[in-house]
Amino acid sequence: MDIIIKDFSAEYVNPVAEIEKICFAHPWSEKSLAEELENDISHFFVACAGTDEATVSGYIGMQAIVDGAYITNVAVLPQYRRHGIGDMLLKKAIACAKALNLDFITLEVRPSNTAAVSLYERNGFITVGRRKSFYRSPVEDGLIMTLQFNENE
Numbered sequence: 001m002d003i004i005i006k007d008f009s010a011e012y013v014n015p016v017a018e019i020e021k022i023c024f025a026h027p028w029s030e031k032s033l034a035e036e037l038e039n040d041i042s043h044f045f046v047a048c049a050g051t052d053e054a055t056v057s058g059y060i061g062m063q064a065i066v067d068g069a070y071i072t073n074v075a076v077l078p079q080y081r082r083h084g085i086g087d088m089l090l091k092k093a094i095a096c097a098k099a100l101n102l103d104f105i106t107l108e109v110r111p112s113n114t115a116a117v118s119l120y121e122r123n124g125f126i127t128v129g130r131r132k133s134f135y136r137s138p139v140e141d142g143l144i145m146t147l148q149f150n151e152n153e
């Protein structure tokens with residue numbers, strides 16, 4: 001499958017909002033996503049699939065705050081999963097964080113989300129903490145997973 005990772009832009013607000021609705025119980029709205037376009041600390045990317053690269057199959061959001069990068073969300077449409085798209089998106093965010101000279105990249109994830117935990121682990125993320133009852137619907141702790149960048153990289 002041909003996949004191209006592109007910067008998030010206004011034309012992708014609606015497709016990404018659709019992905020949010022399909023993938024999450026508490027989706028980001030079109031308005032919230034559009035605001036990220038104006039947010040200097042935000043670095044969002046979309047994965048485009050298909051011969052005309054018109055279909056947005058997934059996306060990742062990252063914010064740079066002081067010396068760290070925070071993944072706000074990563075999601076791939078169900079019919080596009082297990083084709084390496086989540087991995088491509090995460091690697092793009094990691095490369096972006098390194099290019100910004102940040103020290104680490106971090107995120108929260110449900111311990112029950114074995115697909116996501118496995119994706120992060122294979123990219124070098126380590127569980128460094130746990131936020132009690134971090135998630136709603138259903139209530140669940142949030143694992144804090146972090147990838148610390150090597151000073152020599």
Ligand SMILES: CC(C)(COP(=O)(O)OP(=O)(O)OC[C@H]1O[C@@H](n2cnc3c(N)ncnc32)[C@H](O)[C@@H]1OP(=O)(O)O)[C@@H](O)C(=O)NCCC(=O)NCCS
Pocket residue numbers: 023073074075076077080081082083084085086087088108109110113114115116118119120122
């Ligand atoms: C997590 C998610 C983004 C992964 O996207 P994806 O494009 O399917 O992931 P990839 O195909 O790149 O998979 C990369 C690796 O992740 C892990 N992985 C992905 N899906 C998995 C699954 N269902 N079960 C176990 N491991 C899985 C595997 O290690 C996989 O490598 P492999 O295919 O060589 O075994 C996707 O499942 C998703 O959108 N889930 C719903 C939204 C979500 O939970 N986001 C994370 C919020 S913290």
